[in-house]
Amino acid sequence: MTLSNSDRTNALILVSDVDGTMEETRKIAADFLATSDLELFDLIFKDIDLLFRGQYPGYRSSNTKYHDFEHTISVVLATARLIHGCGVDGLRFQPRDILLTLIASLLHDVGLIQEKDDQEGSGAKYTVGHEERSITFLKEYLPHKGFAAAEIETCANFIRCTILSLPPAEVPFPLPAHRNLGYIVGTADLLAQMADRFYLEKLLLLYKEFEEARLPGFDSELELLQKTKAFFEIVAQKRLNDDLGGVCQHMRSHFKQWRSIDADLYAESITNHITYLESLTEKCGNSLDCYLDNLRRGGIVKKRQDD
Numbered sequence: 083m084t085l086s087n088s089d090r091t092n093a094l095i096l097v098s099d100v101d102g103t104m105e106e107t108r109k110i111a112a113d114f115l116a117t118s119d120l121e122l123f124d125l126i127f128k129d130i131d132l133l134f135r136g137q138y139p140g141y142r143s144s145n146t147k148y149h150d151f152e153h154t155i156s157v158v159l160a161t162a163r164l165i166h167g168c169g170v171d172g173l174r175f176q177p178r179d180i181l182l183t184l185i186a187s188l189l190h191d192v193g194l195i196q197e198k199d200d201q202e203g204s205g206a207k208y209t210v211g212h213e214e215r216s217i218t219f220l221k222e223y224l225p226h227k228g229f230a231a232a233e234i235e236t237c238a239n240f241i242r243c244t245i246l247s248l249p250p251a252e253v254p255f256p257l258p259a260h261r262n263l264g265y266i267v268g269t270a271d272l273l274a275q276m277a278d279r280f281y282l283e284k285l286l287l288l289y290k291e292f293e294e295a296r297l298p299g300f301d302s303e304l305e306l307l308q309k310t311k312a313f314f315e316i317v318a319q320k321r322l323n324d325d326l327g328g329v330c331q332h333m334r335s336h337f338k339q340w341r342s343i344d345a346d347l348y349a350e351s352i353t354n355h356i357t358y359l360e361s362l363t364e365k366c367g368n369s370l371d372c373y374l375d376n377l378r379r380g381g382i383v384k385k386r387q388d389d
Contacts, residue, residue, distance in 0.1 A: 093337070094277065094347050103155045110162040110340070111184065114169065119181045126227060130154075130188050133195060142196045145204045147287040149191050156278065160270035160333075160348070161187040163340075167332030168262070170339045175259055182233055183263045185224070186240035187270055192216045209295035213245045236260055243268035243326070246317070250325050265326040272318055273330060277351035282359060283382035285310060304370040308363060314356055 104127065112120060129138065134151040136143025144150055165180055175183075193215025194205035208215055217238040224234045242253045243264040250268055255261035278284060289303045300306045322330045334346040366372035374383050 093341055093343060094279070094351060100152070100155060103159050107155070107159045107162045107184075110159075110166050111180075113166060114175075114180055115177055119177060122227065123181060123184055126185055127188060129223075130192065133192060140198055142198055142200070144195050146194050146206050146291055148284055148291050149194050149205075153275065153278075154188060154191055156274040157190065157267075157270050158184060158187045160274040160277075161266055163336045164266045164270055164329060164332055165263075166340065167334070167336030168266070168329065170335040171332050173262065173332070175263060178233070179236070179259060179263055182229075182237045183240055183267060186220075186237045186267050189216055189220050189223075189237075190241045190244050190267065190271065192219050203294055204291075206291035206294040209291055209297060213241055216241055240264045240267045244271045246321070250321075250327075262327065262329060265329045269322055269326045269330050272322060273333070273348045273352070276314065276318065276355065277348040279351070280380040280382060281355050282307075282310075283377045283379050286377075286382065286386055302370070304368065304373065307359070307370075307373055311356055311359055311363070314352070 108120065108124075111123065115123070131151070132138045133141055134144040134154070161184060165175065165183065168175070191212065193212035194208055196205050196208075205212075220238060220241070221234055224237065225231075229237070236255075239253050239255060239260070240263060242248060243250050244267060250265060253261075253264060255264060275281065285306055286303050289300060289306045292300050292306070300309065322328070330346075330349070333348050334344070337343040337345060337347055362373055362376055366376070377383050
């Protein structure tokens with residue numbers, strides 16, 4: 083099947099379409115979850131939606147512009163797609179473990195949300211170590227939803243697979259199936275970010291988070307833009323293909339079976355971003371204004387300039 087660029091974008095689903103993203107996720111999840119598990123996931127999703135909105139007891143609303151609720155649900159969808167693709171390719175998982183995997187993807191960044199009495203700065207200050215903060219929330223929250231201690235620890239380890247500084251092989255998984263599911267969560271986190279239609283524009287928002295967190299290595303928005311290609315080639319590709327077991331290869335099987343599209347639309351989108359970024363690097367050199375003039379999707383640059 084030959085698709086136009088707009089058709090391919092629609093097949094990925096724009097992350098700003100929260101309802102569409104979650105509807106697609108639920109349709110895929112219904113392939114391998116019982117109705118009771120789907121209902122439990124829906125209940126947990128509603129709680130986390132409230133958490134991000136600042137309507138969950140004890141917490142402020144999410145105020146990180148890059149790691150926001152749109153990012154979270156895009157990771158949940160990518161997780162469901164990878165699980166489905168694995169199934170198409172013959173890798174089967176227990177329904178309860180799949181539910182835990184979807185929950186981990188939903189909770190993986192809640193550690194960036196501040197508690198009510200934390201009024202200093204934004205949640206971005208927790209960038210380093212936010213995964214363990216997410217796990218702290220998970221361990222307080224999931225017992226009330228009927229999950230056993232061993233299940234909660236497995237779910238926590240799924241989240242640890244999103245820590246870029248932690249080699250995934252060091253995350254303890256007694257069962258190979260659990261390791262594969264953890265690798266799916268780590269893979270989905272990377273793919274969902276870098277395949278986002280507005281990824282290049284959102285790098286400007288990511289820089290603001292890095293700046294508040296005082297993360298070394300990026301002294302300006304320009305430097306982050308200029309280093310992104312190297313991040314993809316040196317860090318992301320190695321992590322996806324080697325450290326996370328290459329589970330990303332199953333995304334193509336998902337699209338082929340689910341949408342009759344024989345292509346990995348995530349990989350295509352990421353390649354397009356990097357190719358365009360290369361052209362900007364050649365065109366713009368060290369001119370941030372030149373980059374900004376050529377990054378126009380989503381009105382993100384304009385909003386950044388108006389803020």
